[in-house]
Amino acid sequence: MFESLFGSKTRVKLLSLFYNNPNRPYYVREITRKVDEQINSVRRELSNLLAIGIIRSEGNNNKLYYEVDQDYQFYAPLRAIFTNVTLDEPDLHDAQQDNDLIKKLRATGKVQLAFETGSFVRDPSVNIDLFLMGDLNRSRVSKLVTEMEQELGREINYTVMTPEEFGYRQRLNDRFLSNVLGAKKIMLVDETNTKVKPAPAALEGDVAEVAVPVEIKSR
Incomplete structure (x- = not known):
């Protein structure tokens, strides 16, 4: 019909x-x-x-x-x-795929915040595609991302933060974190009720003052 x-x-x-x-x-x-x-x-x-x-x-x-x-x-x-x-x-609706991904993410450790951004939402202003925060096994995360890359046929850049680093960056209004939290995203896990706010416009051309290392996968 x-x-x-x-x-x-x-x-x-x-x-x-x-x-x-x-x-x-x-x-x-x-x-x-x-x-x-x-x-x-x-x-x-x-x-x-x-x-x-x-x-x-x-x-x-x-x-x-x-x-x-x-x-x-x-x-x-x-x-x-x-x-x-x-x-x-069955692939026409991605809700089940999201649920499967969430299950796999939870298998990497205690996930408190996880979302897709960057290429997943066609936002070139963000240089990462997957953001994860929690007490996670990083080797398991790396393995999961590799599986995702093979399935999608493209590279995925991701960032993993501990709760301590996340809190530290938030307190200092870290530009990188502010930009990521303020970007367009597909939320997967949010157990922190994170207040998502865009980075202030005045910071757009500035150099970030906080120099805490961040893991961004890029091959």
Whole structure:
């Protein structure tokens, strides 16, 4: 029925993917894996949805990312339709994937704060993709991130902080931490009720005064 109404099975799958995950950007090959359709068909339908204005695109790190345009005039009614669409493909909604990731994160130790940012939300202003705070086994974290990289087919930069370092940086209004907490994010774990505030505009061009080492994975 939906294929008849909206033109093609691929288009319905794309709309379901985007409207069930309105804050997640995707690149073409990632979309192709999730909807399990031919890449040429996916590219054609993405072009159609872009022309209509339902989705938008933006380049980041030599990749073109697509996400639903929440300013589109019919965003609300279309989302109401497609959040109720049940298709055979289990990957169309990422909520279960988030739950699986949270379970794996908790297996690395006592996680107090965890969120995805940077490339996960198409924000080039943030130089990390995954932020973790807690009493964690760092070798387990490294292994988990490697698994994520293999699954996604791209590099993931991440930061791990102990509760002590996190508190110290907060007290000193550390620019790095303020920027990360103020950036667009997908929250996974928050047992601290962290007050998320953007970094003050006056600090944008300044050099951070706090020189506490931070682990950022970059190969």
